[in-house]
Amino acid sequence: MFAAIGLVILLVMVFGGFMITGGDLGAVMHAVPHEMLIIGGAAVGAMVAGNSMKELKALGGVMGKIFKGPKYKKQDFLDVIFLVSALMKMMRTDGPVALEPHIEEPKTSTIFGEYPRLLKDDTLVHLITDTLRLVVVSSGTLDPHAVEEVMDNSLKTHHHDTMQPAEALQTLADALPALGIVAAVLGVVKTMGSIDQPPAILGEMIGSALVGTFLGVLLAYGIVSPFANRAKQVIEADDAIYHVVKQMIIASLHGHPIPLVIEAARSGITHSNQPAFADVFDGMRGR
Numbered sequence: 001m002f003a004a005i006g007l008v009i010l011l012v013m014v015f016g017g018f019m020i021t022g023g024d025l026g027a028v029m030h031a032v033p034h035e036m037l038i039i040g041g042a043a044v045g046a047m048v049a050g051n052s053m054k055e056l057k058a059l060g061g062v063m064g065k066i067f068k069g070p071k072y073k074k075q076d077f078l079d080v081i082f083l084v085s086a087l088m089k090m091m092r093t094d095g096p097v098a099l100e101p102h103i104e105e106p107k108t109s110t111i112f113g114e115y116p117r118l119l120k121d122d123t124l125v126h127l128i129t130d131t132l133r134l135v136v137v138s139s140g141t142l143d144p145h146a147v148e149e150v151m152d153n154s155l156k157t158h159h160h161d162t163m164q165p166a167e168a169l170q171t172l173a174d175a176l177p178a179l180g181i182v183a184a185v186l187g188v189v190k191t192m193g194s195i196d197q198p199p200a201i202l203g204e205m206i207g208s209a210l211v212g213t214f215l216g217v218l219l220a221y222g223i224v225s226p227f228a229n230r231a232k233q234v235i236e237a238d239d240a241i242y243h244v245v246k247q248m249i250i251a252s253l254h255g256h257p258i259p260l261v262i263e264a265a266r267s268g269i270t271h272s273n274q275p276a277f278a279d280v281f282d283g284m285r286g287r
Helices: 001-021 025-050 052-067 074-094 096-104 121-136 144-193 201-251 260-265 277-285
Strands: none
Touching: 001 025, 001 052, 001 201, 001 277, 025 052, 025 144, 052 144, 052 201, 074 096, 074 121, 074 201, 074 260, 074 277, 096 121, 121 144, 121 201, 144 201, 201 260, 260 277
């Protein structure tokens, strides 16, 4: 939403300001298609050359995140607290063996089944089930610090993978001013080849060449770089739910009381998505 609004404001203020000061927008619009062909084509070629198909697909997916915003809302954070609490409670009261069917087949689990939205997130499900599978296999004798290290490695790997599209966008933003100069230089070369033309024609050709530099800078600092920054914000916001899972599992393995485990996880959530204390504990009473 805000990405689209910001894009509209950017274009209106830049081109509107140019028109208000007496600029001929028609001349700019005439040059834009040709300059964009060079700059955009070079940018696409560089992205294809510098990334695999996996990264290119992820880049397409992250564009949707930029405009839609974070996937997880306050209710999702509340649900993940309830989900992990239920699993850890079962392990404490009924033992690791009772927990095994739920972590081996989460799609048929009655506990996971209560949260279909969370069940769609394979990363979240695997983080929970793979960690608890270690606990089950070891009959609960694992050192919590060792489990925490394993979870940290898993989260680090996931974060690195999900951040690659945002980093690719930032790399593109860094390259666009130079690609704009490439388009401008080609325009100057074209102009020099027509040096025998009247000044009016030469002026138009030089103006078109300068539009290339303008577009490269505008795209880099006005659109692509802000998009890369927004992509990072959205990815980090969605990754926060995995840290809630980690916090709860590790605190439970340390033997902390349930209220402390839940409050430690709740307090680590950003204020915009943080469930109220009463919401968490009132929900826990009904479970």
